[in-house]
Amino acid sequence: MAEPQPRPVQPVAVSGARRRAPLVHGGRTGAGPVVRSAQGRPCALSGLCAVDVVRGGHHLPRRHPVVLMARQGRNMMKQSQLFLNTLREVPADADVVSHQLMLRAGLIRQHAAGVYSFLPLGMRVLHKIETIVREEMDAAGAQEVMLPALQLEELWRQSGRSEDYGPLMFRVTDRHGRAMVLGPTHEEVITELVRHEVRSYRQLPFTLYQIQTKFRDEARPRAGLLRLREFRMKDAYSFDIDEEGLDRSYRAMFDAYCRIFDRIGIAYRAVDADPGAIGGEGGTHEFMVLSEAGEDTVVGCEACNYSANIEKASGQALPAAGSSGVPAKARVATPGVRTIDDLVQTLGVAKAQVLKVVVYLADGQPVAACVRGDHEVNEVKLKNTLRARHLELASPEAVEALTGYPVGFVPPTISIPVVFDRDVASVADGVAAAGAGYHEVHVVPGRDVVLTRVADIRNVTEGDLCPHCGGRLRFFRGIEVGHVFKLGTKYSRAFGATYLDEKGQERTILMGCYGLGTSRIIPAIIEQCHDEDGIIWPLAVAPFHVHIVPVNVRDEQQVKAATMLYQRLAAAGVEVLLDDRDERPGVKFKDADLIGLPLRVTVGNRVAEGKVEVKVRKTGEVQVLSLEEAFQTILHTVK
């Protein structure tokens, strides 16, 4: 590094008490060690005047290293020393509020698309989140490990996921030409590990977890920390002998997740989900933080607690319509009428009467999906119905080549396999395409169109009825911060992870896996906890608990009071940030609001009467208190 290093300076005279003084985070109350400047003056605040460092060609730190060491601890930080640069203006590349605030408050800086550095404040938040996660994992009986981030590609071939993940994996080659990947997840590694360790049912069950940096070469990183290519994740894996055990392990993790989000202090919902590429034979839930910035649509019932990812959500089937009174179908010329909207216009029918046909390629084979004109095909459901590995919308050219009909004119009676949504049956008097330039009216599903294969393959819509209680379904946006799966034997079978039961029979281990995006939780929190002035940290994850702001650091009384409170609080285990900068009050207040620590103590003119102000960031509520009262109040709030 080209940065100039501080040159050695002569040691500062330090009172003899220093060596014996307990470190501030030792939990003992009392004044901090007395530090004197080289001139022998007691240093009132922060060493602002502690040491006059001789300046050479380069600027040297104003404060002497010895002073720093004697006065530092995880509970205390002077803002003049903090590696923090707040931004007054909104960076042009950030248009999601959590991203803007993380940059402005100096939590993170971008390195590349989807790759960020965590600065001290951001690191403290991440650390707190991961500490909570660790505590709850441990409390749930899981054991921490750390698995390789650098993994043999061979392992991914064994599970068949090397191809599944494809370009999503960062691939590297070692000096011997061996193919390796940067781990996007760890099912393979852990299963391979466990397979070698477990022989007997006596060794089961257990759950292992790790907190790791993971790598996914996302096609489109997004919105700051919401979708990263290098990100932090806690992942846990459970190993059981039977379904019952797996249920217990799953439940333990599910409950631990609830405690984690409760402790962090954000609103979340556990929703039914689709297992997606990770596979899995049992249940799965996603933990969603509700936020407009979220990438997922969450469906929730107004009346009961049913909620599901839209990929998974089902409503009650719509009542089927009969064919009574519907005239025989008739062919009409509809040249150029390609879209549903066109049909509605030209034929004067309702969207809900139209039978929409969409052509897909399922593992390369053409398949048509037929849904009502006002409904959307749910590709996840369709893919699951077809048991396909890959499903993609056919291009217009492909549609014509495969079906012989142009897009918009593919009839539901086509010869390629057609999957009908179950709610197609709700169409009484329908309209369907009938080849290029024609449609048919008075079409009755079942009568005029043979429903060869019927399944739920559409997205629910707002207003559909809850499958559990019949209440109305509503949509929300959510950020997926956690996902728990019952994997069953998918990986254990692929890797031969087995055990011998009581009878000496070889059996396959049942697995569960449980992910939690620790870095993604940060923007999720901020999305929920901010106002126009900045972040509003929940106490449990705030980088510090209290921000002490002496209004004028040239006022000796203010400095003295602020420092005293700072040291007492820190010694009592409160995490305190002291704004000892010689800045104007406005600047300090703006920064304090932006950084968003839960409590702010303003030490101003009223200190003459022994009073300071304690302000709650979230509510704006201000209390004028004596120093002692302030100390007690803060202590009780934080502890």
Next chain:
RNA sequence: CGGAGCAUAGCGCAGCUUGGUAGCGCGCCUGCCUUGGGAGCAGGAGGUCGUGGGUUCAAAUCCCGCUGCUCCGACCA
């Protein structure tokens, strides 16, 4: 991977249409002054205009290629 946009000082931007050797605000440094909501005055530092090529006497500006970043879509534990 498709579509769109952007790239000029640490940050936010102007300059480009009509080529003549770079500017504004904020921040930063020095001094004075000021200290309860991003003050004021004076002085100052800082830019191979993303990159490679081309056109031209002359390119931030015109042309071509590349790269990076952002957004929309596709994709997605």
